[in-house]
Amino acid sequence: MIERIVEDWLTSTSERGYQIPFCQCLMYEGYTILHISKHGQMEQGKDIIAIDPSGTVCTYQLKTGDINLARWRSMQGEIQDLVELPVAHPAVDKNKPVQPFLVTNGMIDDPVRRWIADRNKYWEELGLRKVNLLVKTQLLRKFIDAAGSFFPEEPLRLKEFLELYLIDGRSLPDKDKLASFVEHLLGQGARLIKSPHDFRRRVSGAAVIAQYLFSPFEKEHNHVAIVECWIRYLASVLALAEREMVSQEVYSGTYEIIVKRIVEQLDDLKTEFFSRQNYLEEPSIGDGGIVYKARLTMVLAWLCALQLFDLKLNGSAKRDERIIQVIKGNHNDWLWYWGQSATPYHLIISLFCEVMKESELSWSIMLKVLADLSLQDVLEKSMPDFVSNIPDPYVQVEQCIGAEMKLPGFIEREYAASLSYHLSPIVYFAVRRNKRTSLNELWRRISKTPLCEYSPRHKWHYLLWRSNEGKEKTWFFDAAQSWRKLNELANQKDSTLPAIIYDHPEFLYFFLLVYPHRLTSESLRLMDEWVHFVR
Amino acid sequence: METIPRRMMREGDILSVKSAGGSALESEIKEVSAGFMLKHEDIISKGISAYYAKLDELVQSIKSQEEKIVIKAMEQAAQQVQNVIDAKGEFSLSTILDALEKMTISFDSNGNPSGHSIIVSPSVYAKMKAKLPERKKNQEYKERYERIMKKKRKEWLDRENSRRLAD
Numbered sequence: 158m159i160e161r162i163v164e165d166w167l168t169s170t171s172e173r174g175y176q177i178p179f180c181q182c183l184m185y186e187g188y189t190i191l192h193i194s195k196h197g198q199m200e201q202g203k204d205i206i207a208i209d210p211s212g213t214v215c216t217y218q219l220k221t222g223d224i225n226l227a228r229w230r231s232m233q234g235e236i237q238d239l240v241e242l243p244v245a246h247p248a249v250d251k252n253k254p255v256q257p258f259l260v261t262n263g264m265i266d267d268p269v270r271r272w273i274a275d276r277n278k279y280w281e282e283l284g285l286r287k288v289n290l291l292v293k294t295q296l297l298r299k300f301i302d303a304a305g306s307f308f309p310e311e312p313l314r315l316k317e318f319l320e321l322y323l324i325d326g327r328s329l330p331d332k333d334k335l336a337s338f339v340e341h342l343l344g345q346g347a348r349l350i351k352s353p354h355d356f357r358r359r360v361s362g363a364a365v366i367a368q369y370l371f372s373p374f375e376k377e378h379n380h381v382a383i384v385e386c387w388i389r390y391l392a393s394v395l396a397l398a399e400r401e402m403v404s405q406e407v408y409s410g411t412y413e414i415i416v417k418r419i420v421e422q423l424d425d426l427k428t429e430f431f432s433r434q435n436y437l438e439e440p441s442i443g444d445g446g447i448v449y450k451a452r453l454t455m456v457l458a459w460l461c462a463l464q465l466f467d468l469k470l471n472g473s474a475k476r477d478e479r480i481i482q483v484i485k486g487n488h489n490d491w492l493w494y495w496g497q498s499a500t501p502y503h504l505i506i507s508l509f510c511e512v513m514k515e516s517e518l519s520w521s522i523m524l525k526v527l528a529d530l531s532l533q534d535v536l537e538k539s540m541p542d543f544v545s546n547i548p549d550p551y552v553q554v555e556q557c558i559g560a561e562m563k564l565p566g567f568i569e570r571e572y573a574a575s576l577s578y579h580l581s582p583i584v585y586f587a588v589r590r591n592k593r594t595s596l597n598e599l600w601r602r603i604s605k606t607p608l609c610e611y612s613p614r615h616k617w618h619y620l621l622w623r624s625n626e627g628k629e630k631t632w633f634f635d636a637a638q639s640w641r642k643l644n645e646l647a648n649q650k651d652s653t654l655p656a657i658i659y660d661h662p663e664f665l666y667f668f669l670l671v672y673p674h675r676l677t678s679e680s681l682r683l684m685d686e687w688v689h690f691v692r
Numbered sequence: 693m694e695t696i697p698r699r700m701m702r703e704g705d706i707l708s709v710k711s712a713g714g715s716a717l718e719s720e721i722k723e724v725s726a727g728f729m730l731k732h733e734d735i736i737s738k739g740i741s742a743y744y745a746k747l748d749e750l751v752q753s754i755k756s757q758e759e760k761i762v763i764k765a766m767e768q769a770a771q772q773v774q775n776v777i778d779a780k781g782e783f784s785l786s787t788i789l790d791a792l793e794k795m796t797i798s799f800d801s802n803g804n805p806s807g808h809s810i811i812v813s814p815s816v817y818a819k820m821k822a823k824l825p826e827r828k829k830n831q832e833y834k835e836r837y838e839r840i841m842k843k844k845r846k847e848w849l850d851r852e853n854s855r856r857l858a859d
Contacts, residue, residue: 551702576699593857601855605712611703627704633712637854674702 159308163300166369167262167293172204172219174375175262175296177418178368179219181361182303183207184410185354188215191248193417202238206246214249215256217291223263229272240280240288260291303358304365307342314341318370326373327438329382332553332671335370336389336622342366343393345400345621353407360394360411380426381455384419388671389622391415391664396620399655412661419667423463430456431479447561450493451554455670457484457491458502461509462666468512469663469687481513488522494529495557496548500579501669501676504586508688524595527587530580531602550578550674576609576631578674582681584634585647589685593640604636610677616655619675646678653679662687693759695809713796715773722761726753763811783812783819785826785833789840797844805841 167175180190187210194200205217218239220232239257249255259265265273270290277287309315317338324331342363367390374382391412398408430436436452437444460480467474484506494503503526510519529547548557559567584603587596596603609631611624618624634643658665658680665684669676701707701721710716728746735742770776775794779787791810800806812820827833 549699549702551700597857600857601852604855613704624703625705628706628708628718629701629704630708630710632710636712636851637856637858640857640859643857 159305160297160301162308162369163304163365164297166372167297167300170221170262170368170372170375172221172262173421174368174372175300176204176219177414178300178303178361178365179217179260179296180205180207180414181357181364181411182299185303185357185361186210190410190414191246193414195417195421201242201245202235202240203244206244206249208248209256213256214244214253215258216244217258217260220259220261221263222261223266224261224269225266226268226272229266229269236276236288240285241283254286256286257288258291259288260296262293262296264292264294265290300365303361305362307359307362307366309338309341314338318366321370322373324373326375326377326379326382328379329555330374330386330389332385332389332622335386336393338370339363339367339390339393340396340621343397345393345396353403356397356401356403356407359397360408363390363394378425378429380422380429381459383422384426384459384667385671387415387419387422388667391419392620392622392668392672395655395657395664396617399617399620399657400615405660408657416664420463420466423459426456427460427463427477430460447493447495447558450491451495451558453487453491454493454499454502454506455554458505458670461505462670464509465505465512465666465688466663469666476513478513481510481515484510485515485518488518492522494526494547495554495561496552497530497550497577497579498548498553498557498673500526500530500550500583501673504583504676504681505666505670508684511688520590520592523583523586524592527580527583527595527603528599530577530583531599531606547577549576550676576607578609578611579676580606581608581610581634582676582678584643585678586681586685588643588647589682589689600634600638604634604638606633608632608634611674612653616653619653619655619658622672648682650682651679653677654683658683693755693762696762711769713773715769717765717769717772719765724754724757724761726750726757766811779816781815783816783823785823785830786836788827789833789836792837792840792844795844797841797848799845799848803845805844 176193180193183205184190188207190205190207191214192200192203192206194204202218203216204219207215207217209215216239218235224232236259239259243251244255259273273288273290280287309318317334321331321334321338343359367386371383371386374386394408394411394415397403436449436456438452457480460477461484464474464477464480468476488506492503492506493499503522507519507522510516510522548560556567558564580603584596609629611627611629613619613621613624613627615624615626618627652659662683665680669680669684705721706718707721708716708718726749728750730742730746738745767776777787777790777794788810792808795808797805798807827837
């Protein structure tokens with residue numbers, strides 16, 4: 158069955174679709190990936206540059222589909238660049254030989270093979286290495302070998318797999334099912350891995366299957382869904398790395414490849430966003446109103462997250478003024494706070510505004526969230542009713558829309574009784590910005606709101622979708638709260654996050670949009686550290 | 693029990709609660725379950741009604757277990773802050789007043805006390821039921837009740853007015 162499934166996926170995907178599993182397989186085979194070119198912007202004929210276990214530099218050009226003579230003629234120039242142009246990378250010695258590969262998920266016609274054989278002789282005479290071919294059958298073998306032992310065999314897992322694959326690619330992924338499946342693929346909670354080799358084997362096998370599951374969203378160019386899927390995969394990989402104390406050297410290749418894929422997809426989202434007049438999706442009969450607002454809140458936040466991520470890694474990255482203009486012009490109409498799972502979206506938009514020196518706008522966005530998070534009409538509430546009417550961060554946007562629209566199957570009350578998971582991080586956010594007057598005005602409400610935060614027993618559980626070992630803490634701020642003490646709490650470093658997150662704090666800009674329940678005082682403090690510095 | 697709000701604990705296995713008054717309580721997840729037996733003959737003759745007949749029994753069993761857990765947790769919390777009156781199984785009107793004196797009471801926007809309930813055992817309830825009508829005629833009770841409420845209202849106002857950021 159695995160053969161049929163992998164073949165079905167491989168023959169229908171693009172070069173971008175099999176790029177990640179291909180790189181993961183290379184890493185499993187002991188290759189070090191040096192460079193992956195940006196989608197559609199092949200550099201000097203090379204999509205991937207890697208070093209094989211013997212130290213030879215290998216370059217790859219990835220293609221989609223069968224290559225016949227007509228197609229070959231149109232791509233000859235690229236192949237010539239692949240073989241003849243030296244590798245321009247600081248880690249590569251230009252004097253060392255380079256092994257080029259032409260890779261396709263289709264087949265190569267015989268006349269083309271003959272042509273390549275002739276060209277190879279010519280290149281050998283020039284002292285260059287001949288181009289090697291990797292075609293569908295070889296890729297298939299590579300991917301089946303990688304995925305085979307991880308492919309779900311138990312009927313229930315197989316059912317989950319098929320349900321995930323048969324999802325409508327225009328929707329958002331089923332977060333619970335996808336997380337459970339991906340975490341299972343990577344073996345969370347199962348037997349321990351023994352070596353970096355085992356880790357790479359698991360990660361590459363899971364990548365093939367994950368890529369297959371994500372393909373419905375790729376077919377529909379559903380950028381946000383694709384990004385969510387890869388973040389979920391990466392979070393599961395990082396959880397495994399943290400649990401097994403895998404060194405940065407072992408997991409960093411995967412981190413870089415996936416992050417690059419996420420950034421590329423967000424670039425595509427940005428291009429589409431600025432090319433459209435409106436953001437209605439078909440069928441428009443179910444669109445508009447809060448559905449439209451929710452979509453725009455999410456999309457704007459993703460664009461801001463991309464900018465924050467870029468700026469965090471590269472201070473001189475270009476600041477896109479168009480995004481801030483869109484926020485300034487539309488934030489009142491577009492932003493919707495549907496529940497605590499919306500907090501990270503508003504927060505990321507606010508942080509971006511702050512980085513763009515729009516402090517007033519930044520604070521006005523968060524002040525609304527702060528007011529929503531604290532109890533409403535406190536005088537009318539007796540003690541047992543002290544629960545927030547804002548759905549907790551575990552309630553997804555689809556459920557909030559369903560409850561708001563009173564759709565069958567969505568019971569409003571079920572989502573109503575919750576504690577405030579995000580009030581304390583946002584209060585500390587305000588304290589770090591010295592917003593004492595606003596906080597004082599709201600303190601009557603804030604001090605009556607029950608606060609909540611989840612602390613997993615094992616730090617690596619922070620990267621899981623759900624953790625079953627840990628403590629859920631509930632408490633209140635003091636009624637008469639010392640400002641000095643609040644400042645101490647707001648700036649306290651408590652090291653509760655996995656070490657990997659402290660090594661890659663930039664990942665939080667993406668991670669928290671997909672895992673809103675992981676927004677804690679410490680994760681926001683960590684994100685804020687850099688923004689504070691820029692501010 | 694119906695007035696106690698319920699919510700889902702989404703993650704973890706330990707619940708740690710620190711009240712507004714500062715008392716802390718930590719508890720692990722407890723299983724509440726109930727089962728029933730049905731004979732094959734009953735299922736054959738009554739069909740789904742055989743199950744329905746057992747449902748009430750099942751609900752009562754779960755409810756009773758939940759009540760025990762909640763009352764035990766409340767007892768623990770009260771013991772922890774020494775907010776306990778031992779009436780030694782007896783009941784008098786002063787027992788209610790003694791209890792009110794120990795409680796933190798909130799008031800609604802109309803100035804009426806809100807959010808407090810009395811939970812007693814069935815035997816005390818019977819005694820209480822007999823005694824309670826007396827409170828309307830008992831001048832001493834009424835005066836003391838008013839004094840307590842006046843004090844509680846003041847405490848509540850002080851508490852509410854202190855809700856601000858201090859230095």
